[in-house]
Amino acid sequence: MGFFINRRSSINKKNSWDVLISQRLAVWLMGLEIAALLTGSFFMEQNKEVAGAMNGAFPLYLWLTRGPLALTWWLWAAVCLLAFLTVNTLCCSVESIKRKKGGLLTLLAPQIIHAGFLLILVAHLMSSLGAAKIMGQLPQGAEARLPGFDIFLSKVEAGPQPTAQVELLSGEKNVLKRGVLSPNHPVFFRGYGIYLEELSMDPYPAAYLEVSREPGAIWAFFGAILFTAGTILLVLLKSGQG
Amino acid sequence: MTPNLMWLAWASVPLYLTGLYKRFFLFAGCLAQAAYLVARGMRLGRVPLVGPHDTLILLAASLAGFSFLFHAAQERGKRSFRILIGAMAALFTLFAMLARPFEGVLPPVLSTYWFELHVGLSFFSYAFFGIGAVLGVIYLGQREAALEKSQYRFILSGYLLFSIAMIAGGVWAYLAWGSYWLWTPKELWTSILWLYYSLYLHLRLRPSWHGKNTAYAGVIGFVLVLFTYLGVGLLMKSSHTF
Structure with a gap:
């Protein structure tokens, strides 16, 4: 009897593993993820105010947990499907490495792509939990308190390429860093990015600044590099197959 | 002049x-x-x-x-x-x-190589996807295996370019607005498109899906490309309305 139970349990384990590594599951999960995002795009369009808060001052996690389920369910569904897809991707990669089918590069290319994809997902998770954004107008010659340091706006210059000179100060008013902000050229300090959004000279010179923290950014970048490297390798391998 | x-x-x-x-x-x-x-x-x-x-x-x-x-x-x-x-x-x-x-x-925020890379590569990838769709249509009429193989290669190359375009867009968004990802319908549709072609590439790994099914999938992909490019811009509000 014990033999039959053990045998049945090992068959069940094998079946579960086969499901977890299957491409069929990957295809279904991707299809359902597409459906969730597609629904989300129309929800966002119909509920612009609620959707606008997704890019607001607080991490996405807060939007997701505090928003009404009637408006956030599609993102919950997308996140759950991505969690299943992560498990499927990991299991599929482990199985491919175990089987060692084909040459080394043929084996490696999809795993590098998978690793890149997973890193990008980790990055999104980190940003969803820990991103923060503060926005506001700062007149020339004024300073504002930020988490851990102060920012002083020393000079603004309008023109085709507007600039704002800033000094980052310690609590004792020592200058920690000086920088010049312009569009696409932020200043980074202690995990924060300081961005120039707009300048105004009337009624007084002032800069509209944004200070943001995006903890997943560097991981997303590394993930993207891995993903691209794997895909380039795959393209080269496929083009060499005649 | x-x-x-x-x-x-x-x-x-x-x-x-x-x-x-x-x-x-x-x-x-x-x-x-x-x-x-x-x-x-x-x-x-x-x-x-x-x-x-x-x-x-x-x-x-x-x-x-x-x-x-x-x-x-x-x-x-x-x-x-x-x-x-x-x-x-x-x-x-x-x-x-x-x-x-x-x-x-x-606007100064568009004066960056990241923007040019993002847009240029996006449209190169759309062209590759378009050629893939044309080859799919011809395959459905002629049933020549070489045509379906060419379709796969064009779509894989388009997928690489599209991925790099998305990465360039992410880097640009991070440098311009402090976030590599914005929750807008256009970004969601870009993800839908990327997931769809990921799904296509996984479908093609299954021998039972080779041929007619993948040819159709390649054609449908280009319909999604056109909607992402023109439809979303016309019907939905997003960060891509310059």
């Missing part, structure tokens, strides 16, 4: 249509559009990539230009291929000519 060579863009329409009969004219149409874009870029002092006029011309020229990769490699299906590519390029050019060219000065 570089002259406005709009006639070159107009001339490409009859050239593409004549290209339905003779391949040389398809090539001439592509050259005329390339010359137009270069002249326009020199006149404006920037790469012309803003608005439907510029991007549709780029899409038409890329479709015709990259189609020569197929002409150089394949023997079968060339006539139908030339006809469909010529017709699509002519149609996109006509739509481009209906749109008013953007002649103004770019």
